[in-house]
Amino acid sequence: xxxxxxxxxxxxxxxxxxxxxxxxxxxxxxxxxxxxxxxxxxxxxxxxxxxxxxxxxxxxxxxxxxxxxxxxxxxxxxxxxxxxxxxxxxxxxxxxxxxxxxxxxxxxxxxxxxxxxxxxxxxxxxxxxxxxxxxxxxxxxxxxxxxxxxxxxxxxxxxxxxxxxxxxxxxxxxxxxxxxxxxxxxxxxxxxxxxxxxxxxxxxxxxxxxxxxxxxxxxxxxxxxxxxxxxxxxxxxxxxxxxxxxxxxxxxxxxxxxxxxxxxxxxxxxxxxxxxxxxxxxxxxxxxxxxxxxxxxxxxxxxxxxxxxxxxxxxxxxxxxxxxxxxxxxxxxxxxxxxxxxxxxxxxxxxxxxxxxxxxxxxxxxxxxxxxxxxxxxxxxxxxxxxxxxxxxxxxxxxxxxxxxxxxxxxxx
Amino acid sequence: xxxxxxxxxxxxxxxxxxxxxxxxxxxxxxxxxxxxxxxxxxxxxxxxxxxxxxxxxxxxxxxxxxxxxxxxxxxxxxxxxxxxxxxxxxxxxxxxxxxxxxxxxxxxxxxxxxxxxxxxxxxxxxxxxxxxxxxxxxxxxxxxxxxxxxxxxxxxxxxxxxxxxxxxxxxxxxxxxxxxxxxxxxxxxxxxxxxxxxxxxxxxxxxxxxxxxxxxxxxxxxxxxxxxxxxxxxxxxxxxxxxxxxxxxxxxxxxxxxxxxxxxxxxxxxxxxxxxxxxxxxxxxxxxxxxxxxxxxxxxxxxxxxxxxxxxxxxxxxxxxxxxxxxxxxxxxxxxxxxxxxxxxxxxxxxxxxxxxxxxxxxxxxxxxxxxxxxxxxxxxxxxxxxxxxxxxxxxxxxxxxxxxxxxxxxxx
Numbered sequence: 001x002x003x004x005x006x007x008x009x010x011x012x013x014x015x016x017x018x019x020x021x022x023x024x025x026x027x028x029x030x031x032x033x034x035x036x037x038x039x040x041x042x043x044x045x046x047x048x049x050x051x052x053x054x055x056x057x058x059x060x061x062x063x064x065x066x067x068x069x070x071x072x073x074x075x076x077x078x079x080x081x082x083x084x085x086x087x088x089x090x091x092x093x094x095x096x097x098x099x100x101x102x103x104x105x106x107x108x109x110x111x112x113x114x115x116x117x118x119x120x121x122x123x124x125x126x127x128x129x130x131x132x133x134x135x136x137x138x139x140x141x142x143x144x145x146x147x148x149x150x151x152x153x154x155x156x157x158x159x160x161x162x163x164x165x166x167x168x169x170x171x172x173x174x175x176x177x178x179x180x181x182x183x184x185x186x187x188x189x190x191x192x193x194x195x196x197x198x199x200x201x202x203x204x205x206x207x208x209x210x211x212x213x214x215x216x217x218x219x220x221x222x223x224x225x226x227x228x229x230x231x232x233x234x235x236x237x238x239x240x241x242x243x244x245x246x247x248x249x250x251x252x253x254x255x256x257x258x259x260x261x262x263x264x265x266x267x268x269x270x271x272x273x274x275x276x277x278x279x280x281x282x283x284x285x286x287x288x289x290x291x292x293x294x295x296x297x298x299x300x301x302x303x304x305x306x307x308x309x310x311x312x313x314x315x316x317x318x319x320x321x322x323x324x325x326x327x328x329x330x331x332x333x334x335x336x337x338x339x340x341x342x343x344x345x346x347x348x349x350x351x352x353x354x355x356x357x358x359x360x361x362x363x364x365x366x367x368x369x370x371x372x373x374x375x376x377x378x379x380x381x382x383x384x385x386x387x388x389x390x391x392x393x394x395x396x397x398x399x400x401x402x403x404x405x406x407x408x409x410x411x412x413x
Numbered sequence: 414x415x416x417x418x419x420x421x422x423x424x425x426x427x428x429x430x431x432x433x434x435x436x437x438x439x440x441x442x443x444x445x446x447x448x449x450x451x452x453x454x455x456x457x458x459x460x461x462x463x464x465x466x467x468x469x470x471x472x473x474x475x476x477x478x479x480x481x482x483x484x485x486x487x488x489x490x491x492x493x494x495x496x497x498x499x500x501x502x503x504x505x506x507x508x509x510x511x512x513x514x515x516x517x518x519x520x521x522x523x524x525x526x527x528x529x530x531x532x533x534x535x536x537x538x539x540x541x542x543x544x545x546x547x548x549x550x551x552x553x554x555x556x557x558x559x560x561x562x563x564x565x566x567x568x569x570x571x572x573x574x575x576x577x578x579x580x581x582x583x584x585x586x587x588x589x590x591x592x593x594x595x596x597x598x599x600x601x602x603x604x605x606x607x608x609x610x611x612x613x614x615x616x617x618x619x620x621x622x623x624x625x626x627x628x629x630x631x632x633x634x635x636x637x638x639x640x641x642x643x644x645x646x647x648x649x650x651x652x653x654x655x656x657x658x659x660x661x662x663x664x665x666x667x668x669x670x671x672x673x674x675x676x677x678x679x680x681x682x683x684x685x686x687x688x689x690x691x692x693x694x695x696x697x698x699x700x701x702x703x704x705x706x707x708x709x710x711x712x713x714x715x716x717x718x719x720x721x722x723x724x725x726x727x728x729x730x731x732x733x734x735x736x737x738x739x740x741x742x743x744x745x746x747x748x749x750x751x752x753x754x755x756x757x758x759x760x761x762x763x764x765x766x767x768x769x770x771x772x773x774x775x776x777x778x779x780x781x782x783x784x785x786x787x788x789x790x791x792x793x794x795x796x797x798x799x800x801x802x803x804x805x806x807x808x809x810x811x812x813x814x815x816x817x818x819x820x821x822x823x824x825x826x
Contacts, residue, residue: 038605053465055607056625059606063600073733077711127824134662164702165704194461194610248542251542291538318489319486322474411494
């Protein structure tokens with residue numbers, strides 16, 4: 001019903017020529033293409049544009065005369081390296097609200113419209129790669145992983161399929177996920193970004209928003225075609241970006257160790273005939289950004305009594321006003337996209353992520369905690385604080401006296 | 414002079430109570446605070462708001478009732494762990510146009526205004542950390558690095574100072590850097606982002622823009638206080654984000670190997686009494702984003718004749734319309750911020766980065782190429798293409814016949 005009202009109001013809107021969008025329709029053609037073209041404003045049926053925040057760089061390229069403002073991508077040879085979907089969840093309008101399930105198939109599904117001159121672009125790309133992390137070589141050397149020559153080579157190389165996904169928000173669905181009214185969501189998005197995209201409030205007929213935020217990358221281990229079959233066992237790590245640890249190996253948190261451990265779990269699952277999946281979300285510093293993160297590090301290490309678990313979340317809240325802005329409510333969408341209804345091995349301790357999966361009807365069979373030996377020295381504060389706050393652990397939560405101990409290094413140690 | 418006109422037009426603008434901004438003034442107070450407060454629109458003197466694209470998540474936090482819309486950060490104990498500047502370059506209005514040189518010191522410089530109720534926030538945060546990358550342990554084992562117990566511990570731990578920097582664009586300065594008119598820049602920024610921030614075109618009196626794009630992170634090795642002194646030797650790697658390689662070790666490019674090599678060069682310089690600096694820019698996929706990057710990978714590997722150097726840049730241009738959108742013109746700002754006029758060891762092969770430094774008057778003494786043994790198997794295509802295009806190399810550029818050879822793996826190898 002909601003989609004019907006939307007379509008009507010849309011057709012009454014300023015952009016009479018723009019194709020209608022019926023979110024959650026049973027086929028790509030019935031859903032309709034998403035058009036963010038700048039060249040023909042009359043055809044646009046979304047708010048925002050492609051490539052998220054990188055549109056600002058595109059603007060510099062046009063302004064400096066390096067990019068034609070009417071450039072159309074040549075999509076020859078760019079189709080997904082491996083097929084993904086369609087899965088039944090794609091035609092449930094409430095199941096997937098933060099990405100376009102047809103986003104990797106637009107060149108195929110809308111070939112006739114593209115040939116007729118419409119500027120329709122992929123929001124998802126799927127390719128293959130070989131990856132090699134030094135930790136996997138170490139896992140082979142330690143006997144935790146064994147090379148099989150297919151998934152994992154003796155030199156530590158791992159074959160993967162990977163997908164990059166730009167966010168595509170269906171605003172009525174996002175509002176419903178958060179239990180708020182769509183108008184309240186639109187107004188907050190407009191006001192709290194200091195006036196980004198007035199169409200959020202002036203064009204209620206445009207229901208789809210391409211927000212200028214980072215997206216996600218998926219790494220698949222094993223045969224992607226097996227996803228969506230009930231018998232396929234799945235191992236998974238959902239990882240939220242932490243540049244300081246993921247790239248540089250900063251020892252104040254468990255991020256890269258947990259990521260590497262998650263990949264081990266995924267490789268094992270692929271070797272056993274299942275599929276491993278790492279979801280990497282661009283949500284630096286709990287989606288608070290890195291400046292806030294570093295301010296909080298300083299406050300933690302300078303506070304009276306030193307860096308300790310009992311004030312771990314409080315210090316973030318003083319600076320940012322919240323402990324966390326990652327909003328795991330949207331995270332399960334990617335599992336619906338992949339047709340996954342059950343995760344057999346779940347490499348995460350987060351109760352927020354686990355709760356979000358449960359709310360989305362995705363079963364988690366086994367929770368896999370990070371082995372104690374992989375926790376870096378300065379990350380003890382984080383681990384104690386998280387376990388005390390209800391994160392999953394195989395051990396009992398630390399006692400109060402334990403939480404009051406300063407276990408983190410000082411700023412000048 | 415330009416700043417004088419700006420101030421006048423600014424004071425005549427709608428926000429009569431907003432503090433004036435005199436970009437490049439000799440002190441923070443003379444420059445004036447940058448106010449992106451949403452609570453008191455009349456005080457705002459910038460376009461956009463803090464934390465870049467993460468403001469979209471802040472909007473979700475407010476919409477869902479988890480964050481007070483008038484939350485003010487408590488900046489207690491968050492001041493920089495190590496002092497940076499001021500340097501003479503801070504009062505040259507053309508030298509630094511893409512970050513706020515006073516951005517880490519606002520709580521100190523504008524304490525009186527914050528105490529009086531103004532919402533002034535840091536755009537830079539400076540902290541300390543220990544990092545540990547498996548490659549550094551390997552460098553110790555191979556005898557390339559030796560532990561000294563101060564900069565580098567025997568277990569591979571490295572002491573660093575690090576800074577997170579959010580972008581702050583002075584629009585007249587950005588326009589000048591690109592040799593275009595400010596009105597053309599503003600119009601492109603507005604149009605090519607599909608209408609983000611109408612103030613770009615309606616408020617010419619607002620000269621400062623906080624763009625919702627990723628910023629940068631600096632990693633310092635050695636004593637930061639030595640920067641800005643002519644006798645201090647500096648080693649540097651400017652690294653543009655590549656998540657697939659930096660985090661996952663994808664072997665199609667040299668990104669993480671070059672980053673690890675750059676850190677080795679930086680550690681050595683710190684051990685010799687100089688300062689090492691890694692600049693990590695959030696510019697995924699040459700600032701084209703990861704979806705475009707993966708589309709290009711597919712096109713490279715599927716094209717007739719296979720993945721080869723002679724068509725390396727062309728495949729990107731087909732999809733994106735340009736080969737690169739990183740705009741190294743803005744990159745030298747960070748060196749001006751740090752008072753650096755000479756880089757003794759420069760770990761990069763990019764002729765674009767090198768040219769940008771030269772244009773900014775920063776001397777590069779020695780260019781350090783990546784050792785051949787560190788180039789991953791599938792990255793040969795990239796290396797040949799770059800050297801043929803004028804990138805720095807100690808060897809002669811490859812011959813034409815060499816560039817026509819398919820050296821990259823196929824999609825299903």
